[in-house]
Amino acid sequence: MIEVDHLRKVYPDGVEAVRGVSFTVEPGEVFALLGPNGAGKSTTIGMLTTTVMPTSGSARLAGHDVATDPLAARSVSSVVFQEPVVDRPLTGRRNLELHASLWQTPRPRIAELATAFGLEDMLDRPVESYSGGQRRRLEIARALLSEPQVLFLDEPTVGLDSRIRHELLDVIAGLRNRGNLTLLLTTHYLDEAEQLCDRVAIMHRGEIVALDTPGALRASLGDEIVELRVDGDGESVLTRLREHGVADATAFAVGSTVTVPLVDRGAATTLAEIEVLELPVTGVSTRRPTLDDVYLRLTGGRLAEAA
Amino acid sequence: MSVVSHAPTLVSPRKRRPSRTQSLRTLAGRRLALTARTPRELVVPLLTPVLFALVIAPALKTALHTSAAYESYVAIGTVGLLVPLNTFFLGLGVIVDRESGAQRELLAAPVPRGLLVLGNLVVALAVTGLQIATLVGFAVARRIHFAVHGPHVLWFLAAVVLLTVAMYGAAETLAARIPRQEEYIARIPAIAIAPWFLAGSLFAITAMPVGLTWIARFLPLTHALALMRYGLNGDSSGLHAIWRMGHADDMAALSLLVLAGSALLLIRVAIRVFSRSATA
Numbered sequence: 001m002i003e004v005d006h007l008r009k010v011y012p013d014g015v016e017a018v019r020g021v022s023f024t025v026e027p028g029e030v031f032a033l034l035g036p037n038g039a040g041k042s043t044t045i046g047m048l049t050t051t052v053m054p055t056s057g058s059a060r061l062a063g064h065d066v067a068t069d070p071l072a073a074r075s076v077s078s079v080v081f082q083e084p085v086v087d088r089p090l091t092g093r094r095n096l097e098l099h100a101s102l103w104q105t106p107r108p109r110i111a112e113l114a115t116a117f118g119l120e121d122m123l124d125r126p127v128e129s130y131s132g133g134q135r136r137r138l139e140i141a142r143a144l145l146s147e148p149q150v151l152f153l154d155e156p157t158v159g160l161d162s163r164i165r166h167e168l169l170d171v172i173a174g175l176r177n178r179g180n181l182t183l184l185l186t187t188h189y190l191d192e193a194e195q196l197c198d199r200v201a202i203m204h205r206g207e208i209v210a211l212d213t214p215g216a217l218r219a220s221l222g223d224e225i226v227e228l229r230v231d232g233d234g235e236s237v238l239t240r241l242r243e244h245g246v247a248d249a250t251a252f253a254v255g256s257t258v259t260v261p262l263v264d265r266g267a268a269t270t271l272a273e274i275e276v277l278e279l280p281v282t283g284v285s286t287r288r289p290t291l292d293d294v295y296l297r298l299t300g301g302r303l304a305e306a307a
Numbered sequence: 308m309s310v311v312s313h314a315p316t317l318v319s320p321r322k323r324r325p326s327r328t329q330s331l332r333t334l335a336g337r338r339l340a341l342t343a344r345t346p347r348e349l350v351v352p353l354l355t356p357v358l359f360a361l362v363i364a365p366a367l368k369t370a371l372h373t374s375a376a377y378e379s380y381v382a383i384g385t386v387g388l389l390v391p392l393n394t395f396f397l398g399l400g401v402i403v404d405r406e407s408g409a410q411r412e413l414l415a416a417p418v419p420r421g422l423l424v425l426g427n428l429v430v431a432l433a434v435t436g437l438q439i440a441t442l443v444g445f446a447v448a449r450r451i452h453f454a455v456h457g458p459h460v461l462w463f464l465a466a467v468v469l470l471t472v473a474m475y476g477a478a479e480t481l482a483a484r485i486p487r488q489e490e491y492i493a494r495i496p497a498i499a500i501a502p503w504f505l506a507g508s509l510f511a512i513t514a515m516p517v518g519l520t521w522i523a524r525f526l527p528l529t530h531a532l533a534l535m536r537y538g539l540n541g542d543s544s545g546l547h548a549i550w551r552m553g554h555a556d557d558m559a560a561l562s563l564l565v566l567a568g569s570a571l572l573l574i575r576v577a578i579r580v581f582s583r584s585a586t587a
Contacts (some may be wrong), residue, residue, distance in 0.1 A: 011587065046587065048412075049415050050415070050586070051411065051414050051415065051585065051586060051587065052586065053586045053587065071417050071418075071419070072417075074415055074416060075416040075417035077415075078415070079412075079415050081411055081412075082408075085408075085409050085410075085411045085412045086408075086409055086412070087337065087340075087341060087408055088407065088408045089341060089344040089345070090337075090340055090341065090344075095409070098333060098337050099412070099416075101329070101330075101333040102330060102334075102413070102416040102417070102418060103335055103416065103417065142412075182392070185434075195317065261340045
C-alpha cells in the first residue's frame, strides 16, 4: 500500500532531513516512524502527502507515485497534522463538509463520524471554541470522512491531556482492528508505538536504524537486561565487563548507566560475575527490555531526552 | 464517561476525484464564509475611498473652484484605490490560512493547487463588486453625477474585473513570499497605494513631470482608471493622455489589452509562486 524507495530530502539550506529511507507498508498494517524531533519523521510524511518535494528516490501510495501523480496519491489518503489545521472561525460541521466536498464523500458520513467521535453536540459551534482534545477529534473524524486507503497521523496525541490521549489511542486501535485501513503514524511516544503498531521503524538523523515488529526489536536485547549505575564513567566499566566476557556487543553505556542484555545467560550468573569484578557499582536492577533500550542502543540517546 | 464512543465503521475504500468546477465552488465558498466572518476584509478597504469620494472631492471642488465634473472624476479615481486596498486586505487571509488555518489540509486534498488561488480570486471579485456598488451608490446619494452611455458601461466593468484579477494576483504573490502578517501589511502602502497617486486618480497624468507621466503610462492602474472614466463618464481624456490617438474606442481597446495582459501575467505568477511555496 505504501512503497518508499531510497527517499531523500535535502532542504534549500542544505539540511539533509531524510537520507534515503526505504520501507514498505502492507494493506491494513499499522506502521510507526519512531524517533525524536528532527529525526526526519515529519519530512517523510510531508513527502508522502505531497507537501514536501523529494530530492531523490520515490514513494507510491496504492500504486500512485507521489511525485508524478500527486492528485491520485492524495485522493486515496488523508492526513492528521501535528499542529491544528482547521478553519477556526467556521463550525465543526462546515470543516467536515469542506473535506467531504473536496474528497467527494457522501454527507451522511458526517453524522456517523460526529457520533463516533462524540462531536455531535458541538458540531455547530465555531472550532475556535473547541478544546485541544475536541479539535483533535474533529481532525481525526475529518481525515476518516473520505474513507482513505492510507491514513497519516503525524504525532496525533501531542499536546493532549492524558485522558483524551488514551481515548484517542483506543480509537486508533479500533481502526487498526478493522483491517482495511493502512495507518502510518509518527510518534516519539514509545507506548503508542508498542500499543498500536504492527511494525516500527526507528529513525535517527534522517535514517532508519531499525525496522521490525515491537516484539522483535525488544527480542534483539534478549528476555531480560541488567542495568548498572556506576560511580564514574560507564564506558570504562563496560570495557571491563567485555574483557571478562560478562557483556557482549549488545551491551551499551550512556553516562554512568551500563545496560547489559541477557541474550544467552541468566541474571543470577551475570550478577555474580559482576560482583567478583569489584566494579564501582552504586545500583543494580534487572528488567525486561523496552523499545527505549533498543533506541538507546542504536542511537546513544533516550527518546524522551531527544524529543 | 468516554467522549470517544467507538471506532467508526470503514467502508471499502475507493478512488474518487472531484471535478475542477465543483472544487472551485467549494474553495470559493470556504473563502467567502471566512471573509464574511472577518468584517475587517469587507469594511476597512472601503473607508478611505468613500472618504475621498464623498468628503475630499467635494471639498477640493469648493476650494479649487473646479466644476462638478471633478467630483465624478475623483469618485471614479477612488475605485483605483479601493480595488488594490481590497485585494491586498484579502491577501492577508492567505497568510492567516498558512499560519493558523486549514491551508495544509487543502494542500493535501485531491485538487490542483492553482484552484486554491482561483477560489480566493472568485471571492475577491465578488467582494470588489459589492464594494464598488457601495461606493458608487454613496456617490450617487451625494448627488455626484455619472454620464453613463449604455454599452459603454462594459468598459468600466471589464476594467474593474481585470484590475481586480491583476491586483489579487499581486496580493497572492506577495502573501506567498512574505512569511508574516506584519511584514505584509508594511508593504501595502508602497505596492497598493503609491501607484494610485501616479495613475491619474486625482489629476491627469499629463499634469505631472514628463518622466512620471511616462512611468504612469506603464502602470496597469492608469489604463484601468482611463477605461473606467470612459465607461462610466464618457470621458476619454485619460485614454488620450496615454495613447495620444484620435479614436476613443481604439484607445480603450488597447488599454483593455494592456490590462488583460497584466491580469493574466500576474495571476499566473501568483499560481506558480503559491504552488512552489506550498511544497517545501
